[in-house]
Amino acid sequence: MTDALSNPVTSNVEPNEGFIHRFGEGLQRSLPVILTAGGLLIVWQVGVTVFNVPTFMAPSPTAIAVALYENAGTLWRNVQPTMLEAALGFVFGNLFAILLAIWFVHSPTAEQAVYPLAVFVKAIPIIALAPILVLIFGNGLTPKIIIAALICFFPTLVNMVQGLKSASPAMLDLMRVLSASPNEILWKVRIPASLPFLFAALRIAATSCVMGAIVAEWIGSTYGLGALIIDATFNFRSALLYATVVIAALLAVLLFSLVSLAESRIVRWKPAASE
Amino acid sequence: MLAALEQNLETSASHPAISVRNVSVRFGEGRGEVTALSDVSLDIPEGGFVTMLGPSGCGKSTLLRAIADLVPTSGGDISVLGRSPRQAREGRDFAFVFQDATLLPWRSVIDNVRLPIEVGKKNGASFDDPHKLLAMVGLAGREDALPHELSGGMRQRVAIARALVTRPRILLMDEPFGALDEITRDKLNEELLRIWQETGTTIVFVTHSIPEAAFLGQHVLMLKAHPGRVKDFMKVDFPSGRSLAIRDTVEFITVTARLRTMLEECL
Ligand SMILES: Nc1ncnc2c1ncn2[C@@H]1O[C@H](COP(=O)(O)OP(=O)(O)OP(=O)(O)O)[C@@H](O)[C@H]1O
Numbered sequence: 001m002t003d004a005l006s007n008p009v010t011s012n013v014e015p016n017e018g019f020i021h022r023f024g025e026g027l028q029r030s031l032p033v034i035l036t037a038g039g040l041l042i043v044w045q046v047g048v049t050v051f052n053v054p055t056f057m058a059p060s061p062t063a064i065a066v067a068l069y070e071n072a073g074t075l076w077r078n079v080q081p082t083m084l085e086a087a088l089g090f091v092f093g094n095l096f097a098i099l100l101a102i103w104f105v106h107s108p109t110a111e112q113a114v115y116p117l118a119v120f121v122k123a124i125p126i127i128a129l130a131p132i133l134v135l136i137f138g139n140g141l142t143p144k145i146i147i148a149a150l151i152c153f154f155p156t157l158v159n160m161v162q163g164l165k166s167a168s169p170a171m172l173d174l175m176r177v178l179s180a181s182p183n184e185i186l187w188k189v190r191i192p193a194s195l196p197f198l199f200a201a202l203r204i205a206a207t208s209c210v211m212g213a214i215v216a217e218w219i220g221s222t223y224g225l226g227a228l229i230i231d232a233t234f235n236f237r238s239a240l241l242y243a244t245v246v247i248a249a250l251l252a253v254l255l256f257s258l259v260s261l262a263e264s265r266i267v268r269w270k271p272a273a274s275e
Numbered sequence: 276m277l278a279a280l281e282q283n284l285e286t287s288a289s290h291p292a293i294s295v296r297n298v299s300v301r302f303g304e305g306r307g308e309v310t311a312l313s314d315v316s317l318d319i320p321e322g323g324f325v326t327m328l329g330p331s332g333c334g335k336s337t338l339l340r341a342i343a344d345l346v347p348t349s350g351g352d353i354s355v356l357g358r359s360p361r362q363a364r365e366g367r368d369f370a371f372v373f374q375d376a377t378l379l380p381w382r383s384v385i386d387n388v389r390l391p392i393e394v395g396k397k398n399g400a401s402f403d404d405p406h407k408l409l410a411m412v413g414l415a416g417r418e419d420a421l422p423h424e425l426s427g428g429m430r431q432r433v434a435i436a437r438a439l440v441t442r443p444r445i446l447l448m449d450e451p452f453g454a455l456d457e458i459t460r461d462k463l464n465e466e467l468l469r470i471w472q473e474t475g476t477t478i479v480f481v482t483h484s485i486p487e488a489a490f491l492g493q494h495v496l497m498l499k500a501h502p503g504r505v506k507d508f509m510k511v512d513f514p515s516g517r518s519l520a521i522r523d524t525v526e527f528i529t530v531t532a533r534l535r536t537m538l539e540e541c542l
């Protein structure tokens with residue numbers, strides 16, 4: 001990882017100019033999606049008004065906007081614990097998966113012994129696990145972090161194992177000719193080679209960890225976006241419910257963007273397919 | 276006295292850098308067993324340039340990889356500068372150039388050349404300057420490029436610079452220019468000859484190209500297939516020296532014709 005980080009990002013464009021240039025380019029690229037989203041919102045608004053849809057079924061976008069504004073304090077209070085749970089779940093789940101994958105690659109016996117267990121964990125419906133974890137760990141942050149971590153864990157494990165094994169036989173021959181130690185092979189070849197695979201998994205994990213945290217908050221929690229969703233549903237506060245969903249989606253998008261940004265900084269090479 | 280001196284030089288020059296004695300290599304077990312090499316013996320003179328020719332699958336790569344301690348032998352002995360292949364590998368006596376350049380795609384050109392300096396046991400080894408080597412292979416100014424930004428020929432030059440950075444006494448090359456177009460290949464052939472003359476490195480070079488084998492090799496080692504055995508170890512001498520122009524001379528064409536006949540007999 002240090003290996004990949006050691007190359008600073010270089011650009012031959014002036015920083016200032018470059019920023020404006022990139023901004024303009026980004027705008028141009030995202031223009032179609034902005035227009036589509038705007039169009040859908042307008043259709044929604046018009047549809048709700050024309051067909052007189054009751055607010056508890058589907059509030060109009062403007063009603064949701066009002067709810068977002070009016071409940072800004074509540075939403076902000078509740079997004080914080082969810083974000084914390086999701087982020088910690090993301091870190092622990094992925095870290096554990098990465099370490100396990102490294103262990104598997106070093107020891108085929110470990111892989112044979114533990115991989116099937118990991119598959120079993122994957123097979124447990126996480127939603128069914130949530131009540132059990134709440135019973136064990138109480139109503140604090142712990143069960144939510146564990147569920148967010150469990151959701152991240154498996155895709156990252158699978159991808160990381162594949163990524164660590166993706167170093168070509170020729171690269172491993174090269175390292176052998178150089179009498180490199182297993183540690184050097186890990187840090188200089190296997191881990192850099194695994195990064196594209198790892199980031200593919202991290203992008204999935206960035207959104208699913210938010211889902212894990214929210215689902216965990218459904219079980220008797222008194223705070224967090226998940227609790228707010230339950231609360232708004234049972235009180236028929238439909239606009240607030242939708243507003244909460246919007247915030248949850250924004251949280252997921254934020255984490256996803258952070259991962260993508262990190263990826264574009266770290267993975268600057270093209271895979272060796274052309275060689 | 277001069278004659279005596281010459282004789283002396285002659286014997287020290289013919290002291291083998293690599294000596295292969297009755298070596299066999301088998302892959303797999305039972306019914307799936309493949310004998311890649313059977314009872315192969317040969318000597319590669321120190322400072323020599325030996326090219327290896329033979330039909331596909333006859334065990335050229337296997338022989339080179341056995342010398343490099345990448346493949347275990349099933350019988351016989353290999354000695355590299357008087358040591359076992361493993362000791363020679365750990366002592367960085369040889370470097371290996373693969374058919375695809377095998378650069379690490381996340382490292383810049385210069386960092387790829389530095390790789391041998393960063394890994395493995397150093398025990399006081401001296402290294403050549405990576406920048407100087409890049410200049411020598413004609414890549415000065417491309418130090419910070421990433422491998423995917425280079426052409427295939429440039430990548431192979433980087434691989435050669437990387438191989439030379441440990442100042443190896445032996446260079447093992449497995450079809451290093453096999454994937455390149457003819458013009459690039461010719462150019463790299465000339466450069467390789469120049470590097471060989473400048474450094475005095477012993478080179479063993481596997482190729483599929485008869486003209487390439489004749490142009491580069493002081494000796495051509497011909498292997499035949501099923502199982503892999505030595506067919507011939509032929510001395511190639513061009514008194515007029517080796518420039519690309521000799522390839523149109525009668526002497527050169529005579530040599531390639533002989534090699535072609537021999538290769539056909541190996542099939
Ligand atoms: N790792 C391996 N496992 C099993 N069989 C192998 C292995 N490597 C080589 N062989 C077999 O050994 C024989 C010699 O292979 P080798 O690669 O040395 O041939 P080669 O002369 O280099 O061929 P080419 O010119 O096509 O590169 C072949 O029959 C091949 O199938």
Ligand SMILES: [Mg+2]
Pocket residue numbers: 335336337449
């Ligand atoms: Mg081969």
